Structures are given as structure tokens and as C-alpha cells.
Amino acid sequence: MLRIPGSSPNDPGILRARRRYGERVVIGILFCCAALSVAVTVGIVLSLIPPTLEFFREVDIFAFLTGTDWAPLFVPAKFGVLPIVMGTIVVTICAISVAVPFGLGTAIYLSEYARPRVRKLLKPLIELLAGIPTVIYGYFALKFISPFVQNLWPVGDSPGVFNALSAGLVMGIMILPMVASLSEDALSAVPHGLREGAYALGSSKFEVSTRVSVPAALSGIVAAFVLAVSRAVGETMIVLIAAGGTPNMSLNPGEAMQTMTAFIAAAGTGDLPQGSTGYKTIFAVGSLLFVATFMMNVFSNRIVLKYREVYE
Template sequence: MSAPEKGRRRSAAGSPGFLRRSQPRHGEKVIKVLLVAASLVSVATTIGIVIALIPPSMEFFRHVSFGEFISGTEWSPLFKPPHFGVLPLVGGTLMVTLIALLVAVPLGLGAAVYLSEYADPRLRSVFKPVLEVLAGIPTVVYGFFALKAITPLLKDIWPAGDGPQVFNALAAGFVMGVMIIPTIASLAEDSMSAVPHGLRDGAYALGSSRMQVSTRVVFPAALSGIVAAIVLGISRAVGETMIVAIAAGGRPNLSFNPLEGMQTMTAFIAAAGIGDLPTGSIGYQTIFAVGALLFVMTLVMNLLSIRLVRKYREVYE
């Protein structure tokens, strides 16, 4: 073997980067197993929900046609004669959710822009945790706040004779919007903060103002995360129970007037699932049919959000 080859081997063997067989890292294997188990638990839970919903729902649709269920405008499954049109429940759910979004999206995105682009680090470290405290308040507290504070306030400021009813969708939707502000604001702010500072610096170098940088540079670059935040807020609003059960009322009402009382899908499930219905009866099976429809609505919404996130996602090197 020539001297240069021996030197190269000696230098390679003695170099810090020389690859040697490391000791087995059992801790990483344990962590990997735990992470896989956590993922499988989430998947198994979803599968379990589907399995629990399908048999009672199929039994329900043996007695009630799907067309009557999905297009009927009267919902009174416990009266004689019973009616199984779910549109009043769907309409109440969409009405309350729409009002909540009209409150939460502007305020949540405004708070996110302020925290990301305007607030100094010290103020952000105080203001963001305080904002997120709203997410920890029990929803039953929000419900009583809507019933005892927001509804009387609406009656005071509304013209005489045209005020809201005791139970109404407007108060429930407004308070629900306040509840989901932290969800939208926190996730949107995290997405905006992840935008590279080089984009901001380039825009400022071209003479852009802070508002122009926020709305024309940072906001479009973080659009995928903002969409995900809004969809998560919608999912929470659609699945909320206590606020609508307390403040919106328990009367199925297909109406476009938010001043009237309405019943949402989750509120019906909560009211009907107390335990007064005999197991196996058609009234008992309505719980699973409405739950299955709510599950499908949420699933479709999440699939659309995933498509939007992938479409507008920005990848930076």
C-alpha cells in the first residue's frame, strides 16, 4: 500500500466525522412507539364514532325516508303525528354559526395582525395569554351571559315592539363569536409570525407602510394558516352545545330572523339524549341520525379546508 493511501486512511479514521456504529437508542424507539400509538388512538376514535353512528342511523332510515329527513321543514319527532324534517335544525345551526363568524373573524384576524405586526414583544407576551383566557371559560358561563346580559341589552337598544325574544339566535351567535375569537386569533397570529422577516424587510425597503406590509405581504403569505384557523373556529361553533341550548332556545324554527328562538343540531342531541327516550325507539334513533348528519357536515368542511390549505400554502426555503 502506498504512503498516500495510508495517510488518507489514517486521516479518515482519526477525523471527528468518521462514521462509527453508535449505541442503540432505546429512548427514541419508545418515543416513536408512543407517537404512533397516539396517532392510532385518534384514528381508532374516529372509526369508533362512525361504527357507533351507522347502525342506529340505518335503522332510523328504514322508517323515515332520507328525502323527508333532509328536505322536510318541520321537526317534531316526539309528537303525533311525528315529522322528521331536519332543515329547522340545520338552519338554526347555520344561522348561529354565521353570526358567530361575523363577530369572530374580523375581531380575531384584527387581533392577529396587531399581535404579529404592531405590538412590541413585551406587550405581545402579556396580551396574547390574556386573549387566550377567553378560550378557557366554561361554555355554560357564556350561555348564561348571553341569556342574562346580551339579550336584555339587545332589548334595550332595539326599537319598541321589534326587539328579540327571550331566546334568540343573535345573542347566542354573538357570544359564541366571542368564545372562538381566541382560537382564530392565536392560530392566525402563529401563521403570520412564521412568515420570513425577509419578505417584510423587502417590502419596507420598497417604501411600503406597515399596513401595506400587513395586508399585502404577510396576510397573503400566511393565508393557508389563516384559512385553517377560520375552519377550526367554524368547527367549534358548529359543535357548540351549551351556549345555544341556554340562549337560543329549544324550539326548531326554520327562519331567517335572528331575533327569534331556534334550536341547533347539537342542542337537540343534548336535549333528546338526557335519557327519557326508550332505547330502540324512533325518537331515540333520531339522535344518531342527526349526529351522523352533523358528522358528515363537519367532515366535508374539513376536507374543503384541507384542499384550501394545500392550494394556498406557501413554502419558503
């Protein structure tokens, strides 16, 4: 007689709908892992908002965003944020002008020119740069790069030991591996058939790299650029050690400067009484920094999405 599985009361077989509680637990744990980083981000934003709002009850937001005098901890206090925004911009420009050309050059060399064996050796070595603690980069900038900058300064007075340029250049070296690695990923994602198509038309290797590979990988490369800017804007330790710490409304990278991050770190480790206006300033600058990097990340995510569409 044909036995239908699960038909006998002694052996319910496939008819027995069993609840696998172990599996649910695993799913729950994995969800918590994923939720953690979201929760932390939300928590940070929530902790930034109340002191920031309180700060703007005491200080006019327009005066804050357009003022050119930054002395929040002195008497009389001045809350014009532009000097430290300027410091951030100058250091970031110095960093990007090192990281992007050298990073992109590295990426093009690795993906288009290097033999597989060279690439295998070189890529981890370059990524090693990203693993060096930033405090070491900071002292490298101060003790090694800064004397060079002082000696080789072409015009006018030689810069002081603390200057934005040394910090920016070293920061550029620090973010170079990120630019190289992300750009190399983008270049490697360009289908090999495209390169062959260009070779078959009588292109040299250089023409294939510059006219086919790089344009096809451009959105990935731009995303790498934007992430590099975010990284430079957010970097703290190098500027804290090597850039000086004087708010300075200047575009001259040879001068000492303070960036937004360096202000937060310096003020945060000081002895500000909790609840004072100076204390709330830290949160106001933090919010501004958060909004700036958040907008850049959204921007780069959009570019990455567009880049994904190209070959699918």
C-alpha cells in the first residue's frame, strides 16, 4: 500500500509544522548587528541636536555662519565660524591635491600597466599606508615635512613650524591609499572587452587607459574623490598636531590654522564647564561638520549608484 508521508499519527512527517526557534534567534542576532550602526548614527545626531539648538538660542545662526572672528572661549567671545571653516577648506585642498593625482596615478598603473605579480605585491603595500595611526602621521608632518616646507617655501616669509600645508600634504598621503584602492576597483570593473575593442582600433596602451578605461570608470573615480574629501574634512589628529590651532581667516597654506575638527578636539579636552556657551559651541561646530560630511556622503552614494547602472 502506498504510504503517504505524514499520514500516520505516529509519524507526522511533512505535515508537522515545526517552529525552528534557533533559526529565529540567529535572524534576530544578525538584525541587531545590522541595526547597531544605524542606532549609533541616530544616537549621535540626537545627542548633537539639543545643545546645538540651545547654542543658537544664545548666538544668532546668521552671525555664526557668516562671522569672520572665531574666539568662542575668550572674553568677549566671538562666534563667527568662517575662520575654522576656511582652515578646513585649505587643509582639505592641500590633502586632495596630493591624494587625487597620486592616488589616481597609482590606480591607473595598478589596473592598466602593472603585471599581475607586481600588482599582487604593490596593492597590499599601498594599503598598509592606510593602517598607520594618524598620530604618527601628525608627528611625521610636524617633524619631517614641516622643515621641508619651511626651507623650500618659494615666496615671502618662511612659514612657521605649524602650518596648514604640512598637515594637508601628510593628510593627502594618508588618504592616498583610499583613493588608489577605490579608483582601482572602479577601473578593474571596466569590462576587458572595452579595452580590447579600443586596442583593435589601433590605440596605444596610454590611449586605452585615458580614453576608455578612465572615462568608463569616471563615476567610481568621482565617488572616490568625494569620499577622500569627506575623509580630509573629518580628519583630526594630523591637523591638531601639525596645523597650529590658531583660527585664521586666510587662504595662505603657509600660515598656522585651526580646522573645525581640531577646534572640537582642543575645546573638548579643555576644562569648559558643562552647559556654558563655550561648551555648546563644540556641538554647534560638530553639527555643521556632520551636515557637511553627510551631504558629501549622500552625493557620493548617488554617483556610485549611477556608476552601477552603466554595465548591468
